[in-house]
Amino acid sequence: MQAKRAFTLAEVLITLGIIGVVAAMTIPTLIANTRSQQYRSAFKKTVSVLGQAARMSQAQYGFDYAGISQRCGANGGNEHPDTAQSVCAILNGTLKGYTYYSNAADIKMNKGTDSANYSFISGPFVKADSAQRTINNYSAYVLNDGTIIMVHKLLGSNLCELDIGTTLVDSTSGKLRYCIGLIDVNGVTLPNKEVSCSSGSDSLAQNNCIVKNDAKHMTDIYPIRFHDGIVEPASAAARYVLRTAK
Numbered sequence: 001m002q003a004k005r006a007f008t009l010a011e012v013l014i015t016l017g018i019i020g021v022v023a024a025m026t027i028p029t030l031i032a033n034t035r036s037q038q039y040r041s042a043f044k045k046t047v048s049v050l051g052q053a054a055r056m057s058q059a060q061y062g063f064d065y066a067g068i069s070q071r072c073g074a075n076g077g078n079e080h081p082d083t084a085q086s087v088c089a090i091l092n093g094t095l096k097g098y099t100y101y102s103n104a105a106d107i108k109m110n111k112g113t114d115s116a117n118y119s120f121i122s123g124p125f126v127k128a129d130s131a132q133r134t135i136n137n138y139s140a141y142v143l144n145d146g147t148i149i150m151v152h153k154l155l156g157s158n159l160c161e162l163d164i165g166t167t168l169v170d171s172t173s174g175k176l177r178y179c180i181g182l183i184d185v186n187g188v189t190l191p192n193k194e195v196s197c198s199s200g201s202d203s204l205a206q207n208n209c210i211v212k213n214d215a216k217h218m219t220d221i222y223p224i225r226f227h228d229g230i231v232e233p234a235s236a237a238a239r240y241v242l243r244t245a246k
Helices: 009-061 087-094 236-243
Strands: 098-101 108-111 114-117 138-143 148-152 180-184 221-227 230-233
Touching: 009 087, 009 180, 009 221, 009 230, 009 236, 087 098, 087 148, 221 236, 230 236
Parallel strands: none
Antiparallel strands: 098 138, 108 114, 138 148, 148 180, 180 221, 221 230
């Protein structure tokens, strides 16, 4: 007779227990890293799209964000660069596949059988200026991939132009005050929260902000500032995320 060899029940249970512990330790990290990479890639892509919109507008219609001389009107979704010099005209004349909302709060969030209005949770950048704090201050473009681009309704009150050799600062006053927007990289899907530094300063001048890949700090809304022919991150956290995007 031949002896049969096999694992005992105790050995199997111990092995499964070890696998479970390892999985519990590593899976959340993998999920967080995957989510953060998705956010980074989507943010980088949208910033590139908005920068390209400015260059196309300059080439075709003779003005970019620095040439904006008026706010989006009551029918901002119908404005065109041939007849208006607003940020809505630039985006309408260059973007493809979008839905325009005069009020970002009119975007609907489907929650089961209910349909709630879109909203967001403010972070350091938005809270720094009362003119930015509520969703009612923004119009919005929802792209085909679900990305939401919010544009401040007072953009156009001043020229969105940065002097040559001048770097972007945190100032909540001056001619760039209203040249701002927010990008929600995953649309109406939660958390709908402004990205924030996990360590370092919220100030662009300090240049020491770090955003960890955790659910508290690596979130889905990124402040931006329109000026000249480009779009830049308007907060230290958003800048860190863009600089670490591949």
